[in-house]
Amino acid sequence: MADVTKAEKFTYRDAVAEGIAREMRRDPSVVCLGEDIGAAEGVFKTTVGLFKEFGPGRVWDTPISEQAIVGAAMGAAMTGMRPVAEIMFSDFLACCWDYLANEIPKARYMTGGQVTVPLVVRTANGGGLGFGAQHSQAVENWAFTVPGLKIVAPSTPADVVGLMSAAIRSDDPVVFFEHKALLAGSGPRPPEGHLIELGQAAVAREGTDVTVVALASTVPLSLKAADQLAGEGISVEVIDLRCLIPLDMRTVLRSLERTSRLVVVEENPYQGGWGGTVVSVVADEGFELLDAPIKRVAGANVPLPFADSLEAEVIPTVDKVTEAIRRLSAY
Amino acid sequence: MADVTKAEKFTYRDAVAEGIAREMRRDPSVVCLGEDIGAAEGVFKTTVGLFKEFGPGRVWDTPISEQAIVGAAMGAAMTGMRPVAEIMFSDFLACCWDYLANEIPKARYMTGGQVTVPLVVRTANGGGLGFGAQHSQAVENWAFTVPGLKIVAPSTPADVVGLMSAAIRSDDPVVFFEHKALLAGSGPRPPEGHLIELGQAAVAREGTDVTVVALASTVPLSLKAADQLAGEGISVEVIDLRCLIPLDMRTVLRSLERTSRLVVVEENPYQGGWGGTVVSVVADEGFELLDAPIKRVAGANVPLPFADSLEAEVIPTVDKVTEAIRRLSAY
Amino acid sequence: MTPEELLDAYSEMVLIRRTEKAAHDLFMSGLVKGTTHLAAGHEAVAVGASSALRPDDYVFATYRGHHHAMARGATPEECLAELMSRATGLCQAKGGSMHLTKATNGMLGSYAIVGAHLPMAAGAAWSAKLRGSGQVAVAFFGDGATNIGAFHEALNLAAVWSLPVMFVCENNLYMEYTPIEAVTAVPNPAADRAAGYNMPAEIIDGNDVVVVHETMARAAERARKGEGPTLIEAQTYRHFGHSRADPAKYRPADEVERWMKHDPLDVARARLEALGVPPETIADRDRRAAATVDAAIAAAKNAPEPEPALAFTDVWADGGAAWRT
């Protein structure tokens, strides 16, 4: 049995490649492009096996030209393909932001529905690895400022596969955030055909006292906090949003009907973080459910420092989450 | 007297050029660069007179190269100049987003304080003129996602001058949003030396029943709404934030001590809009002040349509603001 | 081009010219809101190019794109209705002058951020190559676009991947109000860059529809044979200012005069006459174009405004705008 488990070790990193491969097998219009994704199999090893299985006709190495990568993906998506473009680190989305902000999400609308842009932009997001200010950001909030993009940020290998399938099959453009600090983690390999509809949050842990809304890296963090607090008699419900757009506010509001207390845990900075929007929906539509202030545990409003010890000061940690929950449950 | 008033007509548009000129006169290290800002005096006529007064050595026409414009401004700012860079429409910030998101705001921090980047990026922001999806966005929320940028968005000509002076004198990088729909409006010309400290909101109208937090274009909108509602016996306090960073939450919270009701009116989309962050501070620190849900009147989560009538559907209007205030005051 | 083809091209150019004139007048009288960027003077580039393409080829244009939309089959009525914010507009009044699109005819849009569509055209060409469809893609852009990063990235990618794409610069000497020569390191802003991408380039008279047609036909043939991209710098001039009411005072009078004398309609008319096409045949085409545009103006004026609900359609492929569940 031990050997079987070992053989079956399925990482988040593996899941990315597996999720893409499943769709490439199903649909010949799925093609990949990006820097070092071919023979080199990706700098995060998230495209392992694709070049071998599908060859250079479907897995294309590009120059360091983020605008050309995403712009070409857009042109291809408008003309019958389903490109999956890799932007190596999510920080580099800034180098092709025009495509994410002004072109891809607006093409359908501004042509009165004439064009469809079914593409996925995948990117390694987030901190915790000591990569410093320009390679560590959680920038899902950048995408969140732009109507017209779907936004996915999974927390488990199985979700990576299921959401990757949904993202690639989606006729809408999807930005798919793969969290760098989760890549090495593992979990069960989902069955063939595993598909998770976009916009469905998961209740990662049920609880009755406080609702914690989390995403990607902050899900395991929040689960650890919930574990610790269970020992103190505080029952925490953890919601894994899985997607920011569509945003599953129904699951959040329903949870608050029971807990009446909300903590949002997000890695992106507090200023302009997606948590603000979640809070504002609750403070409007869920006001009467609330028995306590709403707390956000978010990245500090500073660039990311290099040193581990400094980075821990400015991104969410288990301690910061337990502290916030304790204060709410004592309110 | 009528003639004098006419002679003194001082528009928001004039105020931009005047604000820059005052600082250029004071400080020879202030230089301008951008597309068509020289002899052509700016496509929005916001640099009128500068080329004539200061010449081609201080007012530089550039190629259509947003990255070079802002990147060069950064390099110049690091080496003793105070560049004022124009990005013609704020939508085009996406073409140089790397500089706004990854370079300019992080340089000081990631060098341990070794470099200083005293620059201003000015840009025409916002909708209401029927310019369509790629020339009408209010994107102050993009800048708001990035720690390390100061963000200014004035609503009156006098504020334009006073805040421009503060922005240019600031040793921190400032993004200065000039609202297209306000350019033609006029107001008193402020005295020489007029300077408004960054991060000081203005109470644009005092009131006791509902607090409205507004910025740039939504200030006159909210004032109109307040006027209308005064007739219905609802007393509205309108706060003009003037800056998003530093964010003057003190003025907002102090107002709520009296009104206990909050509406945030912002032109950027609801999803990822700056109002979410304002709301989340209030829902945490100001929870006990609140007697009613918090409402946001924001841009709809869609790209901006071309037709006037459609655009009005998706951006804040006086009617939408009065409606939100009425609902709160009836709560 | 056969005389018949040339006559059709001429007719199309006249139709475009008249439609643009109508757009200008309607803007001045307040019926067109927002902004317009007229292409009057550039007609030969659009018509010469489109006449050398297959119906299933792809075209990407700029905010100055009326001529390209029409050359690919958008009607004057569809265009004017769009400009006048009518529900019957090409983009249901959601795009406007800067975003004319006729996707059913392979005209995949007009883009208002300078240079952004060059990588898209490369991508459409990549798609054609992947599908083995034999299609080509064309990006039309201005001289000013040659200094933006996306130009560089697109040309390099197209060359490295040997894509069936043509990059067609409409060099009209100016960006908005600033001459291109003031801000560009080389005299021919597009063509002088081609060597840096190992790409063949031609500088042509963009006001001669026959020259444009023949150049494009050769480039398209190369592309379809798998011989990769071509860069074409078509020299032309705009008859109006940059946009809206710009009187273009920054242009020297003699330059304007010289170019006005080299009007693409005159060039085509002279060629037709040289080919023996009778003046009355040409005049007949002129009359028909005028009648078509007059009818289009009337139809657009009478067309309904868009329903308010249209503001909330077509964000997503399901037709809606729901952002939460």
Next chain:
Amino acid sequence: MTPEELLDAYSEMVLIRRTEKAAHDLFMSGLVKGTTHLAAGHEAVAVGASSALRPDDYVFATYRGHHHAMARGATPEECLAELMSRATGLCQAKGGSMHLTKATNGMLGSYAIVGAHLPMAAGAAWSAKLRGSGQVAVAFFGDGATNIGAFHEALNLAAVWSLPVMFVCENNLYMEYTPIEAVTAVPNPAADRAAGYNMPAEIIDGNDVVVVHETMARAAERARKGEGPTLIEAQTYRHFGHSRADPAKYRPADEVERWMKHDPLDVARARLEALGVPPETIADRDRRAAATVDAAIAAAKNAPEPEPALAFTDVWADGGAAWRT
């Protein structure tokens, strides 16, 4: 270069080489976290260039920038302390390997977004021109950076404004793991683009510190005389993989061997010997460098960790991080 200058340059290169070796070993033993991009093999570019500059000139480098920081006077201890997350690091442990900066010496930073610093260098040169200071600016960048938009925009601007800036490409044949030739339309990724900006270009042996020095000296002189920018493509090779523990298996063995035989330290040593510098003088410099680096390692190891409060300093010019009032 005089023999003395060359000997100093050699010493500096040895110091860099040893510091990089220490960085590598410390990374492998877990004392350096995050990532490193070693420049071992590139030393002659940095040292040759810096030795041709004035102390007040400006240098902008990439994430592969240890050599540039040190060539501009950063000490091994400052660098290693930064890599080891110590409070005594060049950037107080807030930058890390990718962002070494020594602003007091005009080394204005190492930037980790490919190509981003080229416009900055143009801007610093513009500033020098505006102030009439006679300073020049240099941007060092990799072959891979020649395909990104910022490269194009920076070169055009620098040429049009005739700025005193040098663009120095360290062409080491590879991006991360992919050969540059696989994704670039021309054989010399930097130099073959220069004509598109009407900019003089030279392709040089980047492993010969004298050649680099002389080329840079000429270019700097031109720049200071107001004759504008120069592009230099320095051919070199990295001794390690791209970053961290990359074994660089994608490189053919004979290519690696050929380049290892053309080590910039060997080239300089041979030149010194040819100039009659005694072997023991050279060996003495080697020993001194080794001792300096050993002491630096020890000092960095003993240096304190940064105070937690440092996470909240230096966002703003007032030294703080307050985002609200």
